[in-house]
Amino acid sequence: MPILKKYFIRYKISFIFIFIFLFFQVLCDLKLPDCTAGIINTIVKDKINFNFVFKNSINMLFMAITSGIASISSILISTRVACKIVKDLRVEIFEKIISFNSCELDKFGTSSLITRCTNDTNQIQNFLIMSSRMLFYAPMMAIGGIIMSSKHAKDMFWIIFLSCLVIFITIVINLFFTLPKFKLIQKLSDKINLILRENLSGLLVVRSFSKEFHEKNRFDKINKEITKMTLFVNRIMTSIMPFMFLIMNITTVSVIYVSAKNIIEDKFEIGNMLAFIQYSTQVLISFLLLSFVISILPGAIISFKRVLEILETKNIILDPIKPITNNLENFESIEFKNVSFKYEKEDKLILDNINFDVELDKITAIVGQTGSGKTTIIKLLMRFYDVNSGEILINKINIKKIKQSNLREQIGYASQKTVLFSGKIIENLKYGNDSASQKEIDDACKVSQVLNFINNSKDKFDFLISKDANNLSGGQKQRLSIARAIIKKPKILIFDDSFSALDFKTDSKIRKELKKIKNTAILIISQRISNIIDADKIIFLEKGKVAGIGTHKELLRTCKEYFKMVNSQTNNVKIL
Amino acid sequence: MMMNRHKCKKTARAKNLKGSILKLLNYLKFYKSSFLFVLILATASNILSTLGPKILSKATNILTSEFLNQNSKKINISLLEINKILINAAIIYFLSLLLSILQSNIISDISSKIIYKLREDINRKFHCLPICYFDNNSHGDILSRMTNDVETINQTLSQNFIQITTAVVSIISMTIIIFTINIKLAFVTIFIVPISSLIIFLITKQTQKYFVKQQNYLGNINSKIQEDFENHVIIKSYNSETKTIKEFTKINNELYKNSWISNFFSSLLIPISQVISNIIYVFVCIYSFYLILKKEILIGDFQAFISYVRSFSQPVNQVSNIVNMIQQTAAASERIFEFLEQNEESKDIKDNLFFNSDLKKYIEFKNVNFSYSKNKKTIENLNLKIKSGQKVAIVGPTGSGKTTIMKLLMRFYDIDSGEILINKKNILLYKKSDLRNLFSMVMQDSWLFNGTILENISYPKRNVNLQQIKKATIDSQAHDFINKLKNKYQTIINEDSENISAGQKQLLNIARAFVANSEILILDEATSNIDNYTEKLIQKAINKLMTNKTCFIIAHRLSTIENADLILVINDGKIIEQGNHKQLIKNKKFYFDLYNSQFSSNN
CATH class of the missing domain: 1.20.1560.10 (ABC transporter type 1, transmembrane domain)
Incomplete structure (x- = not known):
C-alpha cells in the first residue's frame, strides 16, 4: 500500500x-x-x-x-x-x-x-x-x-x-x-x-x-x-x-x-x-x-x-514526452488516414479503414445511419479513445504527438446529449473561455438563436440553470451548448447531432449564421440530409466504412446508398 | 386544484432532531414484544456478569482473612472453598454469555427487518411522489438520502442498539451492587455521575451542530461528484479539468472542516469520561484505605469495588458514544423522513370510473391553464377537442409548451384551472394507472435499464411471449440489429446503456411501444435520433400501428407531419393556428413561415 x-x-x-x-x-x-x-x-x-x-x-x-x-x-x-x-x-x-x-x-x-x-x-x-x-x-x-x-x-x-x-x-x-x-x-x-x-x-x-x-x-x-x-x-x-x-x-x-x-x-x-x-x-x-x-x-x-x-488504473491515453506545440496556431487541416477502431468490449470494428480530411473555412458533414460510427469518429478526434490502427493528423502532425489539452483547445464541441452545469447561464457560456467579452457572448448567442430567450428571461444572463438543467427545454439546452462551443473561439467547431431538438426555422437560421464564422473548420454530424445538404463536403458512412465523399450533388450521382437515404427522406414521408 | 401548486414548494428544513428520532422509534413499535424479551435477556445477562466481581471478592476475602490470621489448619478447607467460589463465578459468566448471544441475535434480526422496511417505504414513496418533486430537487441529493442516510441508520440499529440496552442495564445493576458493598464508598462514586453527565451534555450540544453541517456537505459533494462524472466528456473537451478540480476542492475543504470538528467533539467523550473514571478511581482508593484501616470493609470488597468503578466507565463511554450516534442518526433520519413526508401525487378517488375498452376515446381540453412557476404561464386557456383515431400533430418553437400538454393529459402534473375530459368525464375521476395505460409514449430521451434486451422490450406487459416480442421488434426495425449482437435478445444493456448507440436505444423504445399497444400513442420527437433510412421503415410500421389509434405527434420537422388530420401550432402556451396542412399553408401565417424556413437552406 x-x-x-x-x-x-x-x-x-x-x-x-x-x-x-x-x-x-x-x-x-x-x-x-x-x-x-x-x-x-x-x-x-x-x-x-x-x-x-x-x-x-x-x-x-x-x-x-x-x-x-x-x-x-x-x-x-x-x-x-x-x-x-x-x-x-x-x-x-x-x-x-x-x-x-x-x-x-x-x-x-x-x-x-x-x-x-x-x-x-x-x-x-x-x-x-x-x-x-x-x-x-x-x-x-x-x-x-x-x-x-x-x-x-x-x-x-x-x-x-x-x-x-x-x-x-x-x-x-x-x-x-x-x-x-x-x-x-x-x-x-x-x-x-x-x-x-x-x-x-x-x-x-x-x-x-x-x-x-x-x-x-x-x-x-x-x-x-x-x-x-x-x-x-x-x-x-x-x-x-x-x-x-x-x-x-x-x-x-x-x-x-x-x-x-x-x-x-x-x-x-x-x-x-x-x-x-x-x-x-x-x-x-x-x-x-x-x-x-x-x-x-x-x-x-x-x-x-x-x-x-x-x-x-494506468491512463491508456498519455501525453507525449516531447509534445509538438508550435504548429497549431494556424490551423490548416485534419486528416484521417486508414483509421480503424474497435471498442474493447465489442467484437467487430466500429470504424474500418477510414480516410478523409477536413479543411479550414469549410463545412464538413458526416452522415450515416445509427450505429455507423459517426460519434466514434469525433471521440477519436478528441482522443477520448486511441485508434487501433492508422493515424489522425492535425496540420499533418499525428494527434498523439500533441498534448491532449492542446488538441482539445482547438476544438469547440457541442455534444449529442446536451450537458449544462447547474449555475448561471453566463457561467455555462463562458465555460470554454473565461475572458470572453460581452460582445463575443452576444454574437455567439445571436448565431445560436438563444439571445432572445436569454434577454426575455427574468435574470437574463444570470438565469440559474437547475440541476440536470430541468428548467430548460431540450431546444434551449441545445442552443446554449452551441453558443458555448462558439464562444470558445476554437479552430474546429464540432456539432454532434446537436440540432436534433431544434425546429426547422431555428435550425436553418443557425446554419446560415454558422457559415459566416471565419477562420474555423466546421464539422457537423447528423442523420438528416437536410441538415447538411449544403455542406462543402459530405462524408457518407456505412457500417463503419466511408461509402462516399463529395458534395450533395456529387454523392447523389456517385453513391447509390446515399441516393437511397436521401430518397427515403425526401420521398415524401407521410405522417411523422 | 390550486392545492397542487403548493405541494411542490420546498418545505423549510426543520431542525427537529428529537422529532426525527421519535419518528424512527415509531418504526420500532411493531417489535414491542421482541424488544421486551430482548430487554429481559439483556438485563439477566448483565446482572449475571455484574455479579461476577462480587462473587470473586469472597475468594479474596477468604485469602486475606486467612493471611491475616495465620492458621495453617484452615488452609486446606479454605482452598476448597475458594475453588467452589471460582467455579460458581465461571458458571455465571458462561450463562451470561449464552443469554447475551441470544439477545444480540434477536436484536440483529429486528434491526435488519426495520432497515428492510425503511428501504421499502422509501422506495414506495419514490414511486408516489409527484414529478415536480424531482424537478425541484437534485437527483444526487435524493440518491444520497436513499443510500447514505439509510446506511447511517443501519449502522446505528444493527450495532449500537444492543449497546444502548446493555449499557443502561449495566449502569443500573452496577449502581445497585456497589451500594450493597458499601454505602459510603458508593456515594463517593455516584457523586461524580451528574458532573460527567453535564459535561457530556455540553459536548453533544456542540457536536449536533457540526453533524448536521457535515451531512449537508456530504450531500453537496455527492451532487458535485455526480454532475461532474456524468458530464465527463464536456469537461474534457473544454479543458476545464483544473477549474472542475478547483470547485471540487472548495466543497471538499468545507466538508473536511466540518467533519473533523464534529468527529473531534464526538470522540472527546471517551477520554473525558475516562479521566472522570480515573479520578473516581483515585478517590475510591484513598477512601477505601481509610475504611480498610478502620476495618469497615475487607480487601476483597475493595477489589470488587475497584473492578466495578473501572468497568463503570465502559457503559458510560458506550452511552456517551451512543449519544453521538443518535445525533448522526437523527440528522440522517431527519433527511429520510423529510423525504417520506413529502406530499404524494394526488390520490385516486375512491369510486373511480373505469374506461370501457370498447368505447372510442374522445379527448377534450377546456380552458386549461398551467404553469411550472408563478412567473410565467406555460399553458394558457387551452381549448381542444380530439376525436378517436385522429392524428394530431403539435408544432411550435422550442419551449412553447408542446410536451407539457401531453404531460398534463397523462396527469404527470395537475392543471391549475380548467378541465381535461376523456369521454366527457374529467380525467381526475379515473385511476391514474388506468389513465396512463391508455397511452404509449416514445420520447426524445430514450430510456433503458440495466437488463437484457428482452426484459427491456417486454417492460410494459408482464405476459408477452417471445413471438409477440419478435413481431414488435420486426415492426420497429430493431430485429436486424438485435440479431447481429452476440447474445441477441439476451444481450445485457449495461449501466447508462452505453453499449448500444443512441439510435438503437430509440429503436428498442419504439419496440417497447409496440409491445404496449395502447390506444393512444404519443410520439415526442421520437425519431430525432434515428437516421432517415431507418426512420422511413419505422414510419411504415408506425402507420400500421396507428390505424384505429389516436396519435399525438410532436415534431420539429414539418415534413413528417404533413398528413396529420389536425395540426396545432402552439406558441407561448397558446394555440395560434389549427387545421390540416393544406389549410395552414393557405393561411400564410406562422405555420407557412415555419414550413418554408426548413427549405430555405436548400435553395
Whole structure:
C-alpha cells in the first residue's frame, strides 16, 4: 500500500505527536494499578505509613489528569489527520477520474465511480478516525501491561498468553466467515444505487407504463438479499463482543485460582495479585481494541481496494514526452488516414479503414445511419479513445504527438446529449473561455438563436440553470451548448447531432449564421440530409466504412446508398 | 386544484432532531414484544456478569482473612472453598454469555427487518411522489438520502442498539451492587455521575451542530461528484479539468472542516469520561484505605469495588458514544423522513370510473391553464377537442409548451384551472394507472435499464411471449440489429446503456411501444435520433400501428407531419393556428413561415 505510506510520510510529524501523547497516556494508565498494589501491600502487612499512602494518592491523581490531557491532545491530532488524509485522498481520486478518458471510464461505469468517490471514502474516513489512535495505543498498552504484570508475577504470564491466543483465533475465524460477505454486501449496495439511479432517469417511462409495482419488486429483490447478508454478518459481529468479555472474566478467575495457592504458601502478596488482575485486564482490553479495529478492517480494506483500483488504473491515453506545440496556431487541416477502431468490449470494428480530411473555412458533414460510427469518429478526434490502427493528423502532425489539452483547445464541441452545469447561464457560456467579452457572448448567442430567450428571461444572463438543467427545454439546452462551443473561439467547431431538438426555422437560421464564422473548420454530424445538404463536403458512412465523399450533388450521382437515404427522406414521408 | 401548486414548494428544513428520532422509534413499535424479551435477556445477562466481581471478592476475602490470621489448619478447607467460589463465578459468566448471544441475535434480526422496511417505504414513496418533486430537487441529493442516510441508520440499529440496552442495564445493576458493598464508598462514586453527565451534555450540544453541517456537505459533494462524472466528456473537451478540480476542492475543504470538528467533539467523550473514571478511581482508593484501616470493609470488597468503578466507565463511554450516534442518526433520519413526508401525487378517488375498452376515446381540453412557476404561464386557456383515431400533430418553437400538454393529459402534473375530459368525464375521476395505460409514449430521451434486451422490450406487459416480442421488434426495425449482437435478445444493456448507440436505444423504445399497444400513442420527437433510412421503415410500421389509434405527434420537422388530420401550432402556451396542412399553408401565417424556413437552406 504505497499510497498509505505516502500519506503516512506526509503527516509524519502529526503521527509522531500522536505517538508521544499516547505514550504518556499509556505510562500513566499503567502506573495507576502499581500505586494501588503498593498501598495495599503496606496495609495488609499492617505497616501503616500515612506519608506513603498520601504521596501515592497524589501521584495517582496527577497521573489520572495527565493521562486525560494526553489522550485529548492525541484525539485532536488524530481526528484532524484522519479527515485530512481522506480529504487529500478524495481530491486524488477526483483528479484521477477527471484525468481519465472515455476508454478508462468505460471500465468502471459512472455509478460505480460515484460510489467509490463518496461511500467508499466515507468508510475509509470512519476507519481512520477509529484506528489512527487505537493502532498506536493498543500495542503499547499490551506490551506495557505485559511488562508490568511480569514484574508482579512472572509465572502467571502464561494465562495472559493463552487468553490472547484464544482472542486471536476467534478473530481469525470471524474474518474467515464475514470477509466474503462484506464484499457481497458492497456489490449489492452498488446494485441498489443503480436501480435508484435508473428510476430517477426513467421516471416518466416508469410512470407512463404504470410500472411502479414492477420497479418496487425489482428493488425489493435486492433489498431482501442485502438484508439477508447483513443479518448474517451482524449476527456474527454482535456475538463476538460477549465472547471476548467471557474470555476476560475467565482470565480473572484463573488468575485468582493460581494465586490463591501462592498467597497461602506466602510466595506472593495479595496486592500483587490485584495488580496482576488489573494488568491482565488492560492487556486483554487492548487486544480487544485491536480486534475491534481488525473487525472493521475488512469493510475498510474493501473500500480501500475499490479506491485503489481507480488510482492504480494506468491512463491508456498519455501525453507525449516531447509534445509538438508550435504548429497549431494556424490551423490548416485534419486528416484521417486508414483509421480503424474497435471498442474493447465489442467484437467487430466500429470504424474500418477510414480516410478523409477536413479543411479550414469549410463545412464538413458526416452522415450515416445509427450505429455507423459517426460519434466514434469525433471521440477519436478528441482522443477520448486511441485508434487501433492508422493515424489522425492535425496540420499533418499525428494527434498523439500533441498534448491532449492542446488538441482539445482547438476544438469547440457541442455534444449529442446536451450537458449544462447547474449555475448561471453566463457561467455555462463562458465555460470554454473565461475572458470572453460581452460582445463575443452576444454574437455567439445571436448565431445560436438563444439571445432572445436569454434577454426575455427574468435574470437574463444570470438565469440559474437547475440541476440536470430541468428548467430548460431540450431546444434551449441545445442552443446554449452551441453558443458555448462558439464562444470558445476554437479552430474546429464540432456539432454532434446537436440540432436534433431544434425546429426547422431555428435550425436553418443557425446554419446560415454558422457559415459566416471565419477562420474555423466546421464539422457537423447528423442523420438528416437536410441538415447538411449544403455542406462543402459530405462524408457518407456505412457500417463503419466511408461509402462516399463529395458534395450533395456529387454523392447523389456517385453513391447509390446515399441516393437511397436521401430518397427515403425526401420521398415524401407521410405522417411523422 | 390550486392545492397542487403548493405541494411542490420546498418545505423549510426543520431542525427537529428529537422529532426525527421519535419518528424512527415509531418504526420500532411493531417489535414491542421482541424488544421486551430482548430487554429481559439483556438485563439477566448483565446482572449475571455484574455479579461476577462480587462473587470473586469472597475468594479474596477468604485469602486475606486467612493471611491475616495465620492458621495453617484452615488452609486446606479454605482452598476448597475458594475453588467452589471460582467455579460458581465461571458458571455465571458462561450463562451470561449464552443469554447475551441470544439477545444480540434477536436484536440483529429486528434491526435488519426495520432497515428492510425503511428501504421499502422509501422506495414506495419514490414511486408516489409527484414529478415536480424531482424537478425541484437534485437527483444526487435524493440518491444520497436513499443510500447514505439509510446506511447511517443501519449502522446505528444493527450495532449500537444492543449497546444502548446493555449499557443502561449495566449502569443500573452496577449502581445497585456497589451500594450493597458499601454505602459510603458508593456515594463517593455516584457523586461524580451528574458532573460527567453535564459535561457530556455540553459536548453533544456542540457536536449536533457540526453533524448536521457535515451531512449537508456530504450531500453537496455527492451532487458535485455526480454532475461532474456524468458530464465527463464536456469537461474534457473544454479543458476545464483544473477549474472542475478547483470547485471540487472548495466543497471538499468545507466538508473536511466540518467533519473533523464534529468527529473531534464526538470522540472527546471517551477520554473525558475516562479521566472522570480515573479520578473516581483515585478517590475510591484513598477512601477505601481509610475504611480498610478502620476495618469497615475487607480487601476483597475493595477489589470488587475497584473492578466495578473501572468497568463503570465502559457503559458510560458506550452511552456517551451512543449519544453521538443518535445525533448522526437523527440528522440522517431527519433527511429520510423529510423525504417520506413529502406530499404524494394526488390520490385516486375512491369510486373511480373505469374506461370501457370498447368505447372510442374522445379527448377534450377546456380552458386549461398551467404553469411550472408563478412567473410565467406555460399553458394558457387551452381549448381542444380530439376525436378517436385522429392524428394530431403539435408544432411550435422550442419551449412553447408542446410536451407539457401531453404531460398534463397523462396527469404527470395537475392543471391549475380548467378541465381535461376523456369521454366527457374529467380525467381526475379515473385511476391514474388506468389513465396512463391508455397511452404509449416514445420520447426524445430514450430510456433503458440495466437488463437484457428482452426484459427491456417486454417492460410494459408482464405476459408477452417471445413471438409477440419478435413481431414488435420486426415492426420497429430493431430485429436486424438485435440479431447481429452476440447474445441477441439476451444481450445485457449495461449501466447508462452505453453499449448500444443512441439510435438503437430509440429503436428498442419504439419496440417497447409496440409491445404496449395502447390506444393512444404519443410520439415526442421520437425519431430525432434515428437516421432517415431507418426512420422511413419505422414510419411504415408506425402507420400500421396507428390505424384505429389516436396519435399525438410532436415534431420539429414539418415534413413528417404533413398528413396529420389536425395540426396545432402552439406558441407561448397558446394555440395560434389549427387545421390540416393544406389549410395552414393557405393561411400564410406562422405555420407557412415555419414550413418554408426548413427549405430555405436548400435553395
